[in-house]
Amino acid sequence: MTVLVEMVSDLVCPWCWLGLRRINAAIHEVKDEFDVELIFRPYQLDPAIPREGVGYKEYMTQKFGGVGETEKNAQKDRFSQMRELLEQYGVEEGIPFKFSGIERRPNTIDAHRIVRWAQGQGKGMAAKEVLFNAYFNDHEDIGDHDVLVRLSEKIGLNGPLIKDLLSGEADMQATMQEENAFRQLGISGVPTYIANRKVAAQGAEEVRKLVRFLRTAEKEYPLEQAEDTTPG
Numbered sequence: 001m002t003v004l005v006e007m008v009s010d011l012v013c014p015w016c017w018l019g020l021r022r023i024n025a026a027i028h029e030v031k032d033e034f035d036v037e038l039i040f041r042p043y044q045l046d047p048a049i050p051r052e053g054v055g056y057k058e059y060m061t062q063k064f065g066g067v068g069e070t071e072k073n074a075q076k077d078r079f080s081q082m083r084e085l086l087e088q089y090g091v092e093e094g095i096p097f098k099f100s101g102i103e104r105r106p107n108t109i110d111a112h113r114i115v116r117w118a119q120g121q122g123k124g125m126a127a128k129e130v131l132f133n134a135y136f137n138d139h140e141d142i143g144d145h146d147v148l149v150r151l152s153e154k155i156g157l158n159g160p161l162i163k164d165l166l167s168g169e170a171d172m173q174a175t176m177q178e179e180n181a182f183r184q185l186g187i188s189g190v191p192t193y194i195a196n197r198k199v200a201a202q203g204a205e206e207v208r209k210l211v212r213f214l215r216t217a218e219k220e221y222p223l224e225q226a227e228d229t230t231p232g
Contacts, residue, residue, distance in 0.1 A: 002035040003218050008182050008192040009128075010045045011111045011142060014086050014097060017132040019191035019204035021093040024125075026210035034218050040124050042112035042179045043190050046105075053106040053143045060105075089204075096137045106135075106143025110166055112175050114148055117165070118157060126155040196223040 007023060009016035027036045049059075060079075083099050090097040111131050118127035130151050134140040140147050145166045153159040165171075182192075192202045193210070195217030201210065 001218060001222060002037055003214055004037050004039065004196050004223050005214070005217075006039045006041050006194045006197075008041040008043045008187055008194070009190045010043050011108050011115075011128070011131045012106065012135060013045060013190055014090075014099075014136060015204040016191045017095055017136065018086070018089055018093055019193075020128055020132070021095065022204060022207050023191075023193060023210055025207045026214055029207070029211050030214050030218075033215070036214060038125075040115050040119060040128060041182060042109075042115070042175050043182060043187065043192075044108055044112070044179060045190070047107075047109070047179075049105060049107045051107050051109070051143065053104045053141060056102045056105045096133075098137055098139065101139040102135070103139060104141040104143070106141050108143065109172070109175060110145065110148055111142045112179075113166070113171050114152055114157075114162070116171055116175055117162070118152070118155060121157070123155050123157065127152075130155055196221045 005023065005027075007020070009019065023038065027038065030036065083097075087097045087099070089095075114131065115124060115127045118124050131142050134147065134151055135142050140151075142148065142151075145163065148166060149159050149163045152162040187202075189202055191204060192200055193213065194200045195213065198221040199213075199217055201213045205213070
């Protein structure tokens with residue numbers, strides 16, 4: 001019996017990179033019990049960001065705007081604590097978070113198109129890892145087409161073809177419709193894992209909890225053999 005896991009995530013979400021490493025560890029732990037198929041689904045934390053992206057510091061400043069100085073400082077303190085916690089978790093998972101060097105907050109729709117195309121060639125995991133690393137470790141603008149083409153070539157995709165596809169609207173509507181389908185299902189935070197289209201878990205849960213989630217899905221929520229795995 002195979003458990004289908006759809007991971008809904010964004011490529012500028014640090015918790016999603018943690019979640020990717022943890023769901024992979026959970027899948028490895030149950031590999032002798034049953035098979036797990038992991039599929040990546042798109043989600044933009046902020047689809048209103050312009051296609052050319054915005055300055056990261058400017059963006060974060062706006063996030064903290066509209067409150068008094070005391071409240072603003074408290075929010076900044078909480079944000080700093082969260083970044084420190086993420087960096088600590090990152091060390092545990094082998095993830096090199098380096099938040100202080102991020103310069104751009106990109107629109108991620110094109111990066112999600114890259115994952116879609118890579119996934120069609122069995123390279124979805126490689127695409128997720130290279131894009132996460134480019135953003136959080138190398139501080140690259142993963143909304144920039146030249147960057148995306150170079151990263152695509154790094155995982156074995158056809159660079160000239162990817163460049164041509166990115167210059168047009170190939171799979172743009174399909175990617176956006178897929179994302180909107182999950183929003184309509186009520187997903188408002190990522191990462192979210194949906195197992196066999198019947199049961200979900202949200203957040204970068206600990207590996208042991210994800211293992212329990214997978215085992216519960218396999219035993220109590222079997223995947224219908226003829227079920228369509230496309231949302232919407």
